[in-house]
Amino acid sequence: EIPDEQKTAWKKHTASGFKNKEDFETTLARSLYNCDEGAAYGGTALAFRDRLIIDWNKTQQSHTFADQKHLSLEFLMGRALDNAMLNVGLKDVARDLGFRMEDVIGIERDAALGNGGLGRLAACFLDSLASLDYPAWGYGLRYRYGIFKQEIINGYQVEVPDYWLDFNPWEFPRHDVTVDIQFYGNVRKYNDDNGRQVSVWENGEIVTANAYDVPIPGYNTPTTNNLRLWSSKAASGEFDFQKFNSGEYEQSVHDQMRAETISAVLYPNDNLDRGKELRLKQQYFWCAASLHDIVRRFKKSKKAWKEFPNQIAIQLNDTHPTLAIPELQRILVDNEGLDWDTAWNIVVNTFGYTNHTVMAEALEKWSVPLIQHLLPRHLEIIYEINLHFLQYVERTFPKDRDMLSRVSIVEESNPKMIRMAFLAIVGSHKVNGVAELHSDLIKTTIFKDFVKIYGQDKFTNVTNGITPRRWLHQANPKLSELIASKLGGYDFLKDLTLLHKIEAYADDKQFRKAFQDIKYANKTRLANYIKETTGVSVNPAALFDIQVKRIHEYKRQQLNIFGVIHRYLALKAMSPEERKKMQPRVSIFGGKAAPGYWMAKCIIHLVNEVGRVVNNDPEIGDALKVIFIEDYNVSKCEIIAPASDISEHISTAGTEASGTSNMKFVLNGGLIIGTCDGANIEITREIGEENIFLFGNLAEDVEDIRHQHTYEGVLIDDGLQKVFDAIHSGMFGHSDEFSALTNTVVNHDHWLTSADFEAYCKTHDSIDEAFKDQEAWLHKTILAVARMGFFTADRCIEEYAEMIWNVEPQKLKQNG
Numbered sequence: 024e025i026p027d028e029q030k031t032a033w034k035k036h037t038a039s040g041f042k043n044k045e046d047f048e049t050t051l052a053r054s055l056y057n058c059d060e061g062a063a064y065g066g067t068a069l070a071f072r073d074r075l076i077i078d079w080n081k082t083q084q085s086h087t088f089a090d091q092k093h094l095s096l097e098f099l100m101g102r103a104l105d106n107a108m109l110n111v112g113l114k115d116v117a118r119d120l121g122f123r124m125e126d127v128i129g130i131e132r133d134a135a136l137g138n139g140g141l142g143r144l145a146a147c148f149l150d151s152l153a154s155l156d157y158p159a160w161g162y163g164l165r166y167r168y169g170i171f172k173q174e175i176i177n178g179y180q181v182e183v184p185d186y187w188l189d190f191n192p193w194e195f196p197r198h199d200v201t202v203d204i205q206f207y208g209n210v211r212k213y214n215d216d217n218g219r220q221v222s223v224w225e226n227g228e229i230v231t232a233n234a235y236d237v238p239i240p241g242y243n244t245p246t247t248n249n250l251r252l253w254s255s256k257a258a259s260g261e262f263d264f265q266k267f268n269s270g271e272y273e274q275s276v277h278d279q280m281r282a283e284t285i286s287a288v289l290y291p292n293d294n295l296d297r298g299k300e301l302r303l304k305q306q307y308f309w310c311a312a313s314l315h316d317i318v319r320r321f322k323k324s325k326k327a328w329k330e331f332p333n334q335i336a337i338q339l340n341d342t343h344p345t346l347a348i349p350e351l352q353r354i355l356v357d358n359e360g361l362d363w364d365t366a367w368n369i370v371v372n373t374f375g376y377t378n379h380t381v382m383a384e385a386l387e388k389w390s391v392p393l394i395q396h397l398l399p400r401h402l403e404i405i406y407e408i409n410l411h412f413l414q415y416v417e418r419t420f421p422k423d424r425d426m427l428s429r430v431s432i433v434e435e436s437n438p439k440m441i442r443m444a445f446l447a448i449v450g451s452h453k454v455n456g457v458a459e460l461h462s463d464l465i466k467t468t469i470f471k472d473f474v475k476i477y478g479q480d481k482f483t484n485v486t487n488g489i490t491p492r493r494w495l496h497q498a499n500p501k502l503s504e505l506i507a508s509k510l511g512g513y514d515f516l517k518d519l520t521l522l523h524k525i526e527a528y529a530d531d532k533q534f535r536k537a538f539q540d541i542k543y544a545n546k547t548r549l550a551n552y553i554k555e556t557t558g559v560s561v562n563p564a565a566l567f568d569i570q571v572k573r574i575h576e577y578k579r580q581q582l583n584i585f586g587v588i589h590r591y592l593a594l595k596a597m598s599p600e601e602r603k604k605m606q607p608r609v610s611i612f613g614g615k616a617a618p619g620y621w622m623a624k625c626i627i628h629l630v631n632e633v634g635r636v637v638n639n640d641p642e643i644g645d646a647l648k649v650i651f652i653e654d655y656n657v658s659k660c661e662i663i664a665p666a667s668d669i670s671e672h673i674s675t676a677g678t679e680a681s682g683t684s685n686m687k688f689v690l691n692g693g694l695i696i697g698t699c700d701g702a703n704i705e706i707t708r709e710i711g712e713e714n715i716f717l718f719g720n721l722a723e724d725v726e727d728i729r730h731q732h733t734y735e736g737v738l739i740d741d742g743l744q745k746v747f748d749a750i751h752s753g754m755f756g757h758s759d760e761f762s763a764l765t766n767t768v769v770n771h772d773h774w775l776t777s778a779d780f781e782a783y784c785k786t787h788d789s790i791d792e793a794f795k796d797q798e799a800w801l802h803k804t805i806l807a808v809a810r811m812g813f814f815t816a817d818r819c820i821e822e823y824a825e826m827i828w829n830v831e832p833q834k835l836k837q838n839g
């Protein structure tokens with residue numbers, strides 16, 4: 024006899040897509056008698072997927088042109104099922120499967136094809152493009168391993184491979200869509216019948232790109248866009264059979280593995296360029312496959328080449344896809360026979376380039392010998408692009424001889440290097456930064472000369488945003504529902520500026536209470552998660568102070584943990600009575616360190632050791648808890664973001680291009696402690712400076728302070744000195760483990776940890792004070808939520824569409 028709840032389960036499946044019990048059983052090759060959560064997830068996912076396919080096909084048939092293509096090496100998608108259900112509007116149907124929906128959803132693995140902010144931004148943009156009915160495709164790499172899983176063992180980060188593809192119902196292999204990609208070889212020149220010199224790139228090694236498509240459903244619209252991911256395979260099918268038959272088994276297997284290695288793994292560095300050959304191979308493989316695909320579709324339209332930029336806009340997510348620029352030029356000149364200038368005009372009008380950093384160590388450069396070896400024809404093209412560019416610069420600025428070496432795409436170092444950001448600027452018609460301060464900084468620092476050369480108009484700003492579908496409605500359904508109850512529906516999910524109407528309820532007692540209850544419930548949900556995963560009990564009534572993001576010195580998790588130690592020392596020095604009067608806190612950290620980033624790993628270790636000491640100190644109790652959440656990712660962020668009272672966005676001023684988690688936390692009713700950096704500045708302008716806790720030195724002063732450090736030494740703040748003394752005393756384990764961390768502060772303090780320490784601690788004290796007045800606090804948080812409308816990714820997409828792509832939405836005809 025089938026248990027009752029399982030009967031309901033498959034009845035609901037029927038409603039959401041399955042025709043009958045047999046359908047369920049055959050799809051999953053499993054009897055309903057042993058339907059567990061995994062099977063329930065599989066069944067539901069396959070059912071929803073089937074629904075999406077219909078809309079997806081319709082969309083792809085109707086959107087033949089005026090397309091935007093987004094080239095990004097990273098798409099940090101997270102889970103798909105919940106999002107698909109919400110977007111299609113069937114979450115209610117699937118709600119009670121006889122299992123708890125959260126548990127079924129929780130089975131899905133994150134699609135974690137990205138490192139952090141840049142990859143997640145690309146994912147938010149895909150959601151907005153589909154939701155706003157823009158015809159757009161994303162192009163990426165189908166990594167067999169996404170970002171590693173992080174385990175914390177004895178307080179240290181350990182990296183574990185993320186094999187995520189064993190059951191992935193969201194991808195469709197397109198066996199008929201393949202592109203042969205060439206590497207290495209040589210360039211042969213000859214003159215054709217018209218005396219024109221022709222270049223042929225030949226004798227290379229071929230690797231095949233296979234397309235895998237992922238449907239991207241829009242919210243409350245049938246528009247379903249496509250994310251095409253390329254996977255690498257040896258060119259001659261499975262094996263080189265000749266080699267195989269002639270006994271060279273090893274060589275034939277080796278060739279196959281070499282080819283498959285290209286799309287095997289995501290590089291886990293963010294903001295640090297390492298110049299590895301395999302990464303360059305990944306970049307070219309994916310750029311060439313994507314461009315081939317785009318050009319193939321364009322040629323089917325039989326339009327003239329000069330129409331290309333009117334039909335297609337390609338946005339480069341940072342410089343990682345910059346090889347697409349010489350590749351398109353190569354296709355147009357070598358394969359299609361266009362003259363250089365005509366081709367170049369098409370190229371420049373097609374591409375737009377988004378910059379995500381001003382930090383020198385993150386700016387990509389590739390060595391000339393490496394490119395020469397791997398992509399000989401591209402190197403020639405890059406040199407020719409540079410020649411034309413420098414000739415133009417020389418004509419325009421005949422007196423400024425240094426200008427040429429400063430702006431040259433080829434850096435005259437040993438070995439010579441190709442500066443990818445410069446190539447991206449020269450090959451694009453627009454360049455944008457991702458927040459106002461950042462866009463101003465690129466124009467006045469790293470790209471200053473290019474503003475002189477091309478004028479202000481080529482440079483613009485599109486401040487980042489986030490999708491409110493995932494980051495409000497999905498992550499925080501109760502808050503979304505409360506807002507909807509006041510606004511008379513969910514229109515705000517597509518026009519986030521409507522949120523301003525809840526300002527009227529900031530003083531409404533009932534609304535405040537409901538808002539507060541939701542925050543408490545979300546904190547309880549996180550507290551339960553922390554208990555389950557770390558064994559530590561935290562009190563949901565305490566102030567939750569959260570910093571989750573990639574671990575990086577510029578993001579200054581070290582400032583945070585030093586501040587926590589400072590607080591711990593202060594608490595220890597108090598009498599029990601005094602301690603009782605203090606605002607209880609939970610300091611929560613999460614984030615991955617790049618595997619080779621020693622200092623970042625030291626920070627993780629210190630946080631864990633401080634947690635071990637503080638959480639087991641009977642004198643401290645609830646007054647302070649320190650938690651490190653293992654393996655921070657998109658789906659965990661959906662639990663974490665709704666649960667903050669305060670979140671930390673405390674990068675050294677001028678280093679964080681924008682930040683996007685700052686937006687997620689405020690939208691979910693938490694306040695920010697932050698520096699005047701990235702989008703914090705615009706968030707302050709929108710929500711009001713009385714609703715954010717800003718501190719620290721300003722970007723314009725950072726260079727002077729560093730200069731001072733070099734010539735006068737670093738002044739260590741008194742409070743920070745006590746923290747260092749505690750660390751050195753062995754309070755948190757062997758102090759040698761942390762000497763690198765304290766030494767960099769003492770030696771250079773490049774990130775201004777000491778210079779900002781006092782202001783940081785004082786600001787935390789004022790947060791404690793402010794939190795005591797819960798009514799005033801609620802007032803602030805409600806106003807902040809109401810004023811976050813600007814930070815929707817929908818607004819970003821509209822700005823890109825108007826300023827950079829020159830495209831309009833194309834609504835599908837319903838039931839057409």
Ligand code: 26Y
Binds near residue numbers: 139141296379385487
């Ligand atoms: C060159 C390579 C190693 C590299 C790989 C990944 C370089 C950079 C990255 C990733 C950068 C990144 O995630 N940048 C972040 O982009 C977000 C979206 O614009 C910003 O909000 C955030 O401030 C910025 O750090």
